[in-house]
Amino acid sequence: MINIRPARPEDGKQAAPLIKIVFDEMEIPELMAMSAADVNAVFARAFNVPEYRYSYNYTTVAEEDGELVGICVGYPAEKEDHIDDAFAPFLPAVGITDGRELMPDHESFPGEWYLDLLAVKETAQHRGIGTQLLADACTRQKAAGHKYMGLCCDLVNPKAQALYEKLGFAEDGRVKIFAHMYRHMRKTL
Structure with a gap:
């Protein structure tokens, strides 16, 4: 049975490889130059920093x-401008020492709760886990008073687009993140 729950700091080691699934799809240059073990080690540690984007x-x-077997990460759009400040101590571990950010592109639209990352372990895919995580996020954020949920869907990922559309999301713009173009999709909660 699948249990959907808030993450805990001790989940970092298991969460990092799930986060990396999306990083691999995004083709983040600095992370592509690292071994999987090194990427997972950095993000398992960063997972414990509560102010950071990919934290518990x-x-x-x-x-x-x-x-x-699955992970869902999101935050209110108004936090995006500073949500990676807490990652600054980890930048040298990913090869950035010149003042750049790892995630320089702006992804969210104003006034929404932004679903930054949704991933399911390969061996657990096609069982509705992503749908359960997304439905749970919608329920939680509506209860928290958010009116909209937004997300970005890679233009070359029609399966994800179909899932989001089935759950009521509609395209409302385009965003470039690293070398990929994404549909920004939004849903009224």
Whole structure:
């Protein structure tokens, strides 16, 4: 049975490889130059910094028999401008020492709760876990008073687009993140 729950700091080691699934799709140059073990080690540590974008504080997980099989990360759009400030001490570990940010592109639209990352472990895909995580995020954010949820969907990912559209999201713009163009999609909660 799948248990959807808020993440805890101790989930970092299991959460990092799930986060990396999306990083690989995004083709982030600095992370592509690193080994998977090194990327996972950095993000497992950063997961414990509550102010950081990919921390336990902004994460919900899907757990099955003690194993994390899915992850959902999001935050209010107004936090995006400073949500990576807490990652500054980790920048040298990913090869950035010249003052640049790892995530320089702006992704969210004003006034929304932004779903930054949704990933399911390959061995657990096609079982509705992503749908459960997304539905849970919608329920939680509506209860928290958010009116809109937004997300970005890679133009070359029609399966994800179909899932989002099935759940009521509609394209309302385009965003370039690294070398990829994304549909920005929004749903009224």
